[in-house]
Structure formats: structure tokens, C-alpha cells
Amino acid sequence: MSSIEHALVPGTFDPITFGHIDVVRRASRLFPRVTVAVAESLGKNGVGTVFTLDERVEMASRALSDIDNVSVLPFTGLLVDFAREQHAGAVVKGLRAMTDFEYELQQAELNYRLDAELESIYVMSSPQYGYLSSSVVRQIASFGGDVSDFVPACVVGALRDRFR
Ligand code: PNS
Secondary structure, rough: OOOOOOEEEEEOOOOOOOOOHHHHHHHHHHHOOOEEEOOOOOOOHHHHOOOOHHHHHHHHHHHHHOOOOOOEEEOOHHHHHHHHOOOOOOOEEEOOOHHHHHHHHHHHHHHHHHOOOOOOEEEEHHHHOOOHHHHHHHHHHHHOOOOOOOOHHHHHHHHHHHOO
């Protein structure tokens, strides 16, 4: 069996946070090549995203430009199909609290049923980001709060423009 050369870090990234960046950085040390796969996520929970797919890809690309072996691509449809198309053998995600576990276990099991060759690998969030999520960032920004401890400067600006 050959080792895995290419891994995906998938998500909606609406917007990318320091927590995501931490996960991508750690994935980039585990695999020679990492692609951050930004899902279109139309109608997630019946609600659209705050940022368009292009905007989310652009912000993630800027935020991750200093990591050599990482690229950012959009995808639509099933993650397993995108992984096959990209010849990626693993998916890396971050786990925060137990509350993430059930959701992530369901996704890992579904993806396993769809493609047993695709490995699902989880890294524990660094403690300083355990509380952080895109949804809390959106909420704070929507009320005019300071999110500069949670997201890169380019995202702070984009949130300010969006909720002005
Ligand atoms: O950041 P998120 O919103 O938790 O990421 C979830 C994501 C985008 C990784 C997940 O919804 C996904 O893989 N979507 C693509 C559609 C798919 O493959 N669904 C079946 C597996 S759950």
C-alpha cells in the first residue's frame, strides 16, 4: 500500500478563521501536498453563505499564501468525487469539543460508505481556538464587534464591508 501524497482540508470557510488556518498548517506538515477544498454549500441548513464561493476562495488563498505546499480550490457536489478528481487520498478536519464529534463521525461514516479508499483524519484543535467558529465570527461582526483576534486582517475588512 502506498503512502498518501495529497490531502484535502474541506469546509465552507464562511469565512476562514485562525482555527481553520491552524488545521491547514498542521495538515501541511502531515502531507506533502494539501488542497483546501472550499464547498459551495448552497443552502446549508436552509441558509445561504454570507460570502460567495469566489470570495471565500479568495480570502482563504490570501490567508494561506505563506504555506508552500497548500493550494485552495472551490468544489461543488460530493467531497468524495472531488477527492477522486484531485487524486487526494485523505480528508483532514479539526475537532474542537465533543459537540463536533457526532457531526464529524456522521460525515466520516457517510464518506466511508461512498468511498472506502478515502481516509478521514482528524486533528485536535489547538486549545486557543477551541471556541472559535465561522458562525461566532459572523455573529460578532454582524453586531459591529471586533473580530481581529479570530480572523486575518483581509477577512476583518471583508466582514466590515459586508455588515456595514
Ligand atoms: O465547514 P463545514 O461547513 O463544516 O464543512 C462541511 C463540508 C463542506 C466539508 C461538507 O458539508 C461536505 O463535504 N460537503 C460536500 C457534500 C458532500 O460530500 N456531502 C456528503 C458527505 S457529508
